Amino acid sequence: MNLLVTGGCGFIGSHYVRYRLTHHPGDRVVNLDALTYSGNLANLEDIADRPNYRFVRGSICDRALVESLCRSERIDAIVNFAAHTHVDRSILDASPFVETNIGGTLTLLDVARALQIPRYVQVSTDEVYGALTADDPPTDERAPLAPNSPYAASKAAADLMVRAYHVTYGVPAVVTRCTNNYGPCQFPEKLIPLMVINALNDKPLPVYGDGRYVRDWIYVVDHCEGIDLALQKGRPGEIYNFGASNERVNLEIIERILDYLNKPRSLIQYVKDRPGHDRRYALNSGKARAELGWSPRHDFYAALEATIQWYVEHRAWWEAVMTGEYQKYYDAWYGGR
Ligand code: TYD
Numbered sequence: 001m002n003l004l005v006t007g008g009c010g011f012i013g014s015h016y017v018r019y020r021l022t023h024h025p026g027d028r029v030v031n032l033d034a035l036t037y038s039g040n041l042a043n044l045e046d047i048a049d050r051p052n053y054r055f056v057r058g059s060i061c062d063r064a065l066v067e068s069l070c071r072s073e074r075i076d077a078i079v080n081f082a083a084h085t086h087v088d089r090s091i092l093d094a095s096p097f098v099e100t101n102i103g104g105t106l107t108l109l110d111v112a113r114a115l116q117i118p119r120y121v122q123v124s125t126d127e128v129y130g131a132l133t134a135d136d137p138p139t140d141e142r143a144p145l146a147p148n149s150p151y152a153a154s155k156a157a158a159d160l161m162v163r164a165y166h167v168t169y170g171v172p173a174v175v176t177r178c179t180n181n182y183g184p185c186q187f188p189e190k191l192i193p194l195m196v197i198n199a200l201n202d203k204p205l206p207v208y209g210d211g212r213y214v215r216d217w218i219y220v221v222d223h224c225e226g227i228d229l230a231l232q233k234g235r236p237g238e239i240y241n242f243g244a245s246n247e248r249v250n251l252e253i254i255e256r257i258l259d260y261l262n263k264p265r266s267l268i269q270y271v272k273d274r275p276g277h278d279r280r281y282a283l284n285s286g287k288a289r290a291e292l293g294w295s296p297r298h299d300f301y302a303a304l305e306a307t308i309q310w311y312v313e314h315r316a317w318w319e320a321v322m323t324g325e326y327q328k329y330y331d332a333w334y335g336g337r
Helices: 011-023 041-047 063-072 087-092 095-114 150-169 191-200 220-233 250-260 286-292 300-313 315-321 324-334
Strands: 002-006 028-033 053-057 077-080 119-125 173-178 180-182 205-208 214-219 239-242 247-249 268-271
Touching: 002 011, 002 063, 011 028, 011 041, 011 220, 028 063, 041 053, 063 095, 077 095, 077 220, 087 150, 087 324, 095 119, 095 150, 119 150, 119 220, 150 173, 173 220, 180 220, 180 300, 191 205, 191 250, 191 300, 191 315, 205 250, 214 220, 214 250, 214 300, 220 239, 220 286, 239 286, 247 250, 250 268, 250 300, 300 315
Parallel strands: 002 028, 002 077, 028 053, 077 119, 119 173, 173 239, 180 214, 205 268
Antiparallel strands: 214 247
16 A cells, blocks of 8 residues: 655654554555644654665645645555644744645645545544533543644634545545643643653753643544554545543643652743643543554553653654744743743
């Protein structure tokens, strides 16, 4: 099978490219990535020289490029990871989110339709469902979309476009929605890597609001396994939720990070809350378990500690990405909190 993976130099995308090439060594993977601030060639250094892997720098908004790649590489499936993904950045400026997440998805769908590509997977997020209260049951795929951040709204819009292309033009697309991922190579704007790196640098750990927000955490490789099953077995037009039923309060994770690194709790600093901050996300993944035979394999604390340890051992990786543009964002966002 020849796959076009978009956003394959990002956090989840790079784990998926490696997963696919490891578990389907006869496949070819073409990785189209624009290498914006969060895409990093170093994430795939170990597989870059494989003959069945090709990296192409470019945007999913570039119709001519996407179409020529799909033709010349005889692409059988598109797996779309390419997206701006950070809620706080979307609060500062929503336009790149609309352009890439909605516009780029539309471009991919148009190419999939024109070339009759046999498979399309849209990698989405639990954030499209909006927030749960403490007493709500975990969200299943039938829940209405109620995105609250510009990021979540852009992903919800893209999901709806995928649905429309399936219903209207028969594009054989599936949508996957996952809870919060963690693991190596996550860009240090997200909770876990940001807290680990600040702790390693003895800098304050900025906790939004009361720190009692709840996320359902999944190890990135478990998510990749789900996407791969959705690609192989998902029914066109369907949505599959992936969550590890592992709900944690932010403060619990932050304290665990400090304890693992032998750093004092006094590094915790309560800062001004994120506007529109969703209190709780949690997914019901019964459908993926029943239809795809999926289940998460990684134990939370073991995988969290392995992740923290990865950052301890890869200082050069994160120092290289936390320069210029990153610092500008960090100062703009945390400076006012
Ligand atoms: P994040 O990793 O940005 O993921 P998302 O908002 O998409 O779930 O944030 C996870 C949680 O951690 C969320 O409740 C916001 C909180 N958070 C902080 O308290 N401080 C921070 O510096 C960051 C980045 C997040």
